[in-house]
Amino acid sequence: MYRQKLVLVGNGMAGLRCIESIIMNNPNAFEITIFGSEPHVNYNRILLSTVLQGNTSFEDIKINDRNWYKKHNIQLFTGETVVKIERENRLLKTDKEREVYYDKLIIATGSVPFILPVTGVDKEGVIAFRTIEDCQKMIETSKQYTKAVVIGGGLLGLEAARGLLNLGMEVNVVHIAGYLMERQLDSTASILLQKELENQGMRFLLKKETMEIIGNDRVERVRFNDGTEVEADLVVMAAGVRPNIQLAKESGINTNRAIIVNDYLETSDPNIYAVGECAEHKGLVYGLVKPLYEQGEVLAKHICDIKSQGYQGSVLSTNLKISGVELFSAGQFLGDETTKSITAFDELDGIYKKVVFQERKIIGAVLYGDTKASTQLLDMILKRKEVTKEEKITLFQSSSTGESLIASMAYSDIICNCNTVSKGAIIEAVQNKGLTTVEQVKHCTKATGSCGGCKPSVTELLEYTQSDSFDEDIEQKVMCSCTTLTEDEVVNKMQLGNLTSAQEVMDVLEWGNSAGCSICRPALSYYLGMIYPEYEIKQETLFINEQKNATVQSDNRYSVIPQMYGGITNAEDLRKIANVADKYDISHVAVTSEQRVHLMGVKKEDLPGVWADLNMPLSSKYGNTVQNVKTCIGEHVCHCDKNQALLLAVDLEKRFEFISTPYRIKMGISACMHNGAGSTTKDIGVMGIDRGWEIYVGGSSGRNVRAGELLCVAETNEEAIEIIIGFIQYYRETANYLERTWQWIERVGLIHVREVLFDKELSQQLIQRLEMGAAQRKNLEESTI
Structure with missing residues (x-):
C-alpha cells in the first residue's frame, strides 16, 4: 500500500501536536519526515523561563525523545534548515544539500525574536530569549557578570527577568509603554504586578525607548532617546517576535503578516499547509500554546480526510509563570462603549478582579492575586454564557484561607487548560x-506538558492525594461479582468481538457465574440494545404482543396510560377514557403529577378490549426511558404565554417515544421563571426567559434534592431541541447502566459535555444517531405487533 509522503518543516510544539494527532487519527496514512533547525528533539519552548528560574531542567522540557520518533517510523533531521521549496516539483532543499520530495507539506516554522534595529546590537552580551542555547548563554553569563537589562515588559520579558534574578543578577526591565503587559492586563492589574515584582527585586524603566547599546566588544551600557543610560553586562531582547515566513514568501505562497491560511490551515498552494505562529487566520496570528494545539488538531483531521467544521479562531488567555504571582487574563478584558463590567479591588490584600460583559454575557476577565475562578471564567467566555446572579456572587468571592483550593474543586474542573485535563482525570x-510525581502525571495525562502554568496545581493535587485528608475515590469498579471487568471494558469487548447475546458475552468473557446475576444481566441487555437495536426488540417481543403499553401492578392487575403529549387532551378522548372505565369496571382512575390519566386495576383478559376501545396512542414509560414531560399548564401563578412551552413538550415527547436510557430521565418545562414544572430539579429542565430557554441538567427531586446546573441558553425551540437530543444521546452512549444523569455529569464533567454539544459536527452526529435509533426501534416494534 502506497503511503503519501508528508513533510513537516519545523520541529516545534504546534507542528508536533499536529503530527501526534495525525498518528492518532490514521497511523498508516503517511510516510513522515521532519526537519528542525535546532539540534534538539521536540521540546517545550514555553517552559524555557522555568528552566532559567531554576524550577526545571532542560531534560524536563523535552516533549518527544528520539525513541518516540523511531517508534512511529518518523525520519527526523535536526540541526538542518529547509532553504527552498520547489512547489512545481514538490521538492524541498536544505542547507545541507539534501533534497526530499513530498505529497503534503506542513510549514510550522514558528517565529523569530524581534531584535531592535539600534546601534550596538551585534556586541557580545546582547542576546534574544528564544532557544535552549539562549537560555544556556544567560546561565553562563550570570556566573561572570552581575548587571542585566531586559528590553520588553511583556510576558516573556518578565519571565526572563525573574529567571535572571534567580541567577543572582541585578535586573532592570525596560519597557516602551507606560505599564507592564499592556496587551494582557489593564492598568490596575499592571500596577499591582509591578509592585509585587519590585518587592521581588526587579527595577523598571517605563516609557523608555532604546536608542543605542554602548560598549567596546561587549555591552557596557544602554542609552535611551531621552539621554539617560543604564549599566549592563547582559542585554536580553524580549520585545516581541515576528512570524518566520521567509521560506514561504520566497516560495510564492501568499503571505501577509504571516502565512495566510483558511479554516483548514490550507495555504494558497493546495498541497501546503501552515500551522502555529507562522500562520495567519482571518487576520490574526496566535502565539499562545492552546490556539496552536487547536490548529494542529484541526489540520490533522483535515489531512486525514476526517470531516470537521474547521478552525474557528481562539479566545486568548494568559497565566504568568512567576513564583509569588497569581495572574490571569482572557478575552476582551479592556471593554469599550458597548460593554459593561464588574470590578472588585481589595487593595489591602492585593486582590483585583474585573469581568467584562456584553449583553449579560462574559467576554473577558482579569484576575490578580486570586485566580481560583479562572477555569470557570474561561469556560463562560468560550461558551458566551449568560451569567446568573448566583454565579456572579461565586466569581467574586475571595478564596477561603482555611480550605484547600484543590480539595474544594469538582472532579470536572480543569487543572490543565492547554490539554483540557480535569482534576478527576488526574486522580x-x-x-x-x-x-x-509530576513528571509521571505529565507523561500519563499531558498536564503540565505545555505552558506549565498548572504545575503548582498538579503538585498540590498530588500532595493532596497522598495526605490523610484525601477521601476521594473515582477508581472504576467492576461491573459485578461475576466478572473482573469494568463496564467500559465489557462494552468495548462486546463491540470488538461482535458479541450479540448476553449468554455469548458471559461465555466469551469468562463470567465467573455462567448464568449472570441481577446486576449484570439487565446491564448487558441494555448495552446489547444500544449496540444492536434489534436485540432489544427481540427480548421484548413477548411483552409487546401480550401486554402492549400496560404495566403490571402489585396485585397482578395492569395500568394503562392513554398518551397525552405535553399533558394536552380533548373532549373526545376524555369521553373515550370515561366510557372504557365504565365498560370494564375500572374504578381507579388517577391524574398524575405529569398530567397523565392512569387507568388502574385493569384485568389481564380485558387488556385487548381496553386497547381496542380506546383506539388512541398509549404511553408506556415503564423502565429506563425518557419519562413524560412535566409542564405547567395552569394560570394560577402567572399569566405568561404557555403555548411555546407546551409545543416544546409535545415535540420532545414524540422524539423520545422509542428511546431507552441508562436510567429513567425526568424532564420538566416551565414557561417562565416561576418554574411551575419544577424544572431545576429534573434530569433535564427547561425554563422560559425573555430571550429563549435556560436548559438545566443533572437535577434530582428524590430524597436528597439536587439542583440542576445551567447547561446553556437556547434562543429558539429548535435550538433547545437540538441541545436536549444531543445531551440525551451522549448520555446514552457514554453513561454506565443505572448511572443517573447527575452521576454521569460529575464523572465526565459539565465542561466536557458542553464542548461536545457545542461542537456542531459532533452535535449533528449525536442527533442523527438518536433519530436513526428511534426510527429503527419504531419500525421493529410495529413489525412485531
Missing part, C-alpha cells in the same frame, strides 16, 4: 497507575 490516573 483517576494517580489511583489506577500509582503515579507519585
